[in-house]
Amino acid sequence: MEDPPRLVASDIDGTLLRDDRTLSPRTAAVLARINAAGTPVVLVTGRPIRWLQMVYEQLAEPLPAICANGAVVYDPVTDQVLRADPLAPELLAEVARRLRAEVPEVSFAVEIVDSRQMRHEAHYPLRWDADLDAIRAVESPEELLAAPAVKLLARAGEQDPDVFVRVVAGALEGLAEATHSSYSGLIEISAAGVTKAAGLAWYAERLGIDERDVLAFGDMPNDVPMLAWAGRAVAVANAHPAVREIAHEVTGPNTEDGVAAYLEKVFGVD
Known part of the structure; x- marks a missing residue:
């Protein structure tokens, strides 16, 4: 993917958040700048909706989220679930x-x-x-x-x-x-078939964005389907071996703003 990504997707825990579950001001600022400049950012997480508020409190504005490993697509602005795919x-x-x-x-x-x-x-x-x-x-x-x-x-x-x-x-x-x-x-x-990749694919299609134009970050095995699907897959340095194995690149660890550092490089922001 030579052109700048059209959609940025990131896992939360162990990727965006530090080990104490806080989001650094640097990471929050980079996400806000990218989003404001017209490249949408979406959180893709195993977390349930009820665990998102503690993340939103640390962001400049709440970001859309694909929750429960792809089973729920959530709009925090309207507090609406756009899509759900549960087990019957x-x-x-x-x-x-x-x-x-x-x-x-x-x-x-x-x-x-x-x-x-x-x-x-x-x-x-x-x-x-x-x-x-x-x-x-x-x-x-x-x-x-x-x-x-x-x-x-x-x-x-x-x-x-x-x-x-x-x-x-x-x-x-x-x-x-x-x-x-x-x-x-x-x-x-x-x-069956419900993964972070499936949820993100549905969301990207809704925006008219091809997987080749998606930049995704992750750290754990539940991120593997998403990273395998995205056009550019980046693991944080603290990632599980299964994630590092399939990622296109590795950035710094979650404790050192690895996602923020990578985004600053790609989008030319600081």
């Missing part, structure tokens, strides 16, 4: 059945209402999500799987995520997508 209840039930047979100790949570709410089994370990109004434990497996979910979350104690995701993907082959975006052993499951 009958599909959730089959996914859960297969995984319980393969990994008896597995526990589940679901992102529902376009990822504005979460429901979880009583023994599912919650981490840093403390939005108690949006999160509730369910009393039965049937209740957990009763509503369409944009993402099913699976944990089974302490697991090597690269090993665990292969187990889950093998059990769900042809039925659903399995990936991970952290080193905590959490596996994220979406409907």
Whole structure:
């Protein structure tokens, strides 16, 4: 891609944000300049909608977001979901059945209402999500799987995520997508064909932009489909080996404004 990109897409955690989940003023300023100059910027994340506000508070203005690993396309200006591609209840039930047979100790949570709410089994370990109004434990497996979910979350104690995701993907082959975006052993499951690439492709087509004109940044395996799809794929230096392997280029780490440094070079801003 020799010409300047027409769309910039970036993962959030581990890519734009520093390790303390803050956005540097430098990165916020670069994103604002590029967007204001006419090149749209979109966030492409595994995060649910309810986790975006803490990012928007650090940006000059809220940016469109492709959430839940591509299952939800969100317009923060109107607070509207432009597109959602959830797992239907009958599909959730089959996914859960297969995984319980393969990994008896597995526990589940679901992102529902376009990822504005979460429901979880009583023994599912919650981490840093403390939005108690949006999160509730369910009393039965049937209740957990009763509503369409944009993402099913699976944990089974302490697991090597690269090993665990292969187990889950093998059990769900042809039925659903399995990936991970952290080193905590959490596996994220979406409907078949739902990936960051699919969500970004839909958004780019809506803008009339070809994948060859998309510049994308990422750091974890859930970013691989997006980076493989985009015309220019850039990994941050702290990226997972699977991301570095398929990226066209590597920029600095998230702790040193790697995305901002790359964008300043490409767009000639400082």
